[in-house]
Amino acid sequence: MKATAKANTNIALIKYWGKRDEKLFLPMNSSISITLDRFFTVTTVEFNERFSKDTFLLNGSEAGEKESKKVFNFLSKIKELAGIDLNAMITSENKVPIAAGLASSASGFAALAGAAAKALNLQLNDKELSILARQGSGSACRSVYGGYVEWQKGEKSDGKDSAANQLLPEKEWDISILSVLVASKEKKVSSREGMKRTVLTSPFYQGWLNTVEKDLETAKKAISIKDFKVLGEVVEENALKMHATMLGAKPPIIYWESGTLAVIEKVQRLRLSGIQVYFTIDAGPNVKVLCLPEDEKMVYKALLSTPGVLEVITCKPGSGITYL
Ligand code: 2P0
Numbered sequence: 245m246k247a248t249a250k251a252n253t254n255i256a257l258i259k260y261w262g263k264r265d266e267k268l269f270l271p272m273n274s275s276i277s278i279t280l281d282r283f284f285t286v287t288t289v290e291f292n293e294r295f296s297k298d299t300f301l302l303n304g305s306e307a308g309e310k311e312s313k314k315v316f317n318f319l320s321k322i323k324e325l326a327g328i329d330l331n332a333m334i335t336s337e338n339k340v341p342i343a344a345g346l347a348s349s350a351s352g353f354a355a356l357a358g359a360a361a362k363a364l365n366l367q368l369n370d371k372e373l374s375i376l377a378r379q380g381s382g383s384a385c386r387s388v389y390g391g392y393v394e395w396q397k398g399e400k401s402d403g404k405d406s407a408a409n410q411l412l413p414e415k416e417w418d419i420s421i422l423s424v425l426v427a428s429k430e431k432k433v434s435s436r437e438g439m440k441r442t443v444l445t446s447p448f449y450q451g452w453l454n455t456v457e458k459d460l461e462t463a464k465k466a467i468s469i470k471d472f473k474v475l476g477e478v479v480e481e482n483a484l485k486m487h488a489t490m491l492g493a494k495p496p497i498i499y500w501e502s503g504t505l506a507v508i509e510k511v512q513r514l515r516l517s518g519i520q521v522y523f524t525i526d527a528g529p530n531v532k533v534l535c536l537p538e539d540e541k542m543v544y545k546a547l548l549s550t551p552g553v554l555e556v557i558t559c560k561p562g563s564g565i566t567y568l
Contacts, residue, residue: 245330245365246290249358251387252562253283253340253351255421255532257479257524258456258463259486260382260395262443268403269382272443273456275395276463277386279414280421281562283340285348287355288333289363295331302336318353318380319360325376326364334359341557346423347435347526353380354387358565373565374407390414390564392467394460414561417470420540421532424547425555426503428529435527438490438497446492452485459485476522476534483524501529503552510550514543 254277262272300307300315307315319332334356340348357377361368368376370388378385378395385407386393391414398406433441442449459482466475490497504525511523511533521535521543535543540558547556 245292245363246288247359247362248286248288248568249355249362249565250284250286250568251351251354251358251384251565252279252281252390253285253346253348254279254383254386254393255346255524256383256386256526257475258459258482259526261452261486261489262439262449263382265401265403266440268406269378269380270403270406271382271395271397272453274397274460275383275386276411276460276467277383277393277395278419278421279387279390279393279562279564280346280559281414282557282559283346283348283351284562285336285338285340285351285355286568287336287352287359289356289359290333291328291330291363292333293330295333298331298334300334300336303338307336314380315356318356321379322357322360322364322376326366328364332360332363346530347383349381350383350387353377353384354565356380357384358388358567362567370564371407371409374409375403378403378406378408388565391416391561394464410564411464411467414563417467418537418560419472420535420537420543421559421561422535422540422544422547423557423559424507424531424533424550424553425557426501426507426529426531426552427554428501428503433497433499433527438493438499438527441495441497442489442493445494446489448489448492452489455485456482472520472534472536476520479524479534480522483526487525499525499528501552503550503554504529504531506550506552507531507533507547510546514546519543
């Protein structure tokens with residue numbers, strides 16, 4: 245009982261920020277993402293009665309306590325679903341370079357869900373797999389699909405309607421996503437903790453909820469007609485609003501560094517010079533910049549020469565989960 249799956253990571257265009265149910269990973273709002281082509285996790289899961297305990301090997305060595313705990317918790321949900329009580333060996337290779345400034349939990353839990361479900365022959369369809377991956381890490385439910393993806397928050401309390409679906413396949417709209425790494429100190433607050441604190445304490449969180457539905461509609465329409473300008477504008481506004489909710493949390497959460505602001509300014513200046521270029525920022529100081537393929541080289545150079553920028557990595561829309 246062994247299988248291997250590969251999942252790409254994704255970046256949110258309209259953000260997931262806040263849970264209504266922490267145990268089931270049910271979000272307060274729907275979100276939209278692009279699956280990326282260059283950063284991924286390959287995971288092999290083997291269930292075997294000879295194993296005396298669960299083991300998690302990450303990039304060749306036994307994973308730390310915090311990571312292992314999250315993975316084993318998720319594994320126990322899968323075992324429960326399958327009705328088995330066997331131990332597993334999980335072997336993961338994470339090709340999400342720290343330098344990319346991207347979270348690996350999306351690709352990590354999507355690959356783990358896919359490999360475990362296949363090893364146990366659970367015969368899940370994509371929606372069921374997305375629901376399963378969501379229970380490892382919310383953003384992982386979007387990495388089951390390639391291209392442009394929506395995670396519908398759902399209404400049910402059991403989470404059976406909180407799953408992702410594809411809006412547009414990766415091959416149908418070629419845009420460039422530049423991941424800009426800026427100099428920073430250690431990440432201070434995890435996304436999980438950050439969103440929880442925001443929901444509980446920020447007076448601006450209700451403002452976020454009041455406007456996110458409109459942002460989702462705008463983004464979905466823009467994707468369906470491939471209107472880059474409209475998409476870019478709403479992506480930028482939405483990211484800034486998410487960060488504004490965090491600034492209002494108690495204690496406040498500030499993920500930005502000086503390089504983050506320098507990149508924001510550079511993007512705004514490029515735009516004033518007539519280039520269609522937009523930014524988004526997740527729960528960290530790095531910036532992801534969206535532009536059209538014909539502007540990619542110029543934007544890359546401009547970003548790389550910005551003070552505080554360490555590295556720029558160019559990505560394209562990537563595929564959904566695959567089995568090796
Ligand atoms: C997103 N982020 O939509 C948002 C935007 C970060 C900022 O999803 O607690 O690792 O495992 O569900 O998915 C990061 O949070 O959090 C995230 P959990 P997750 O991409």
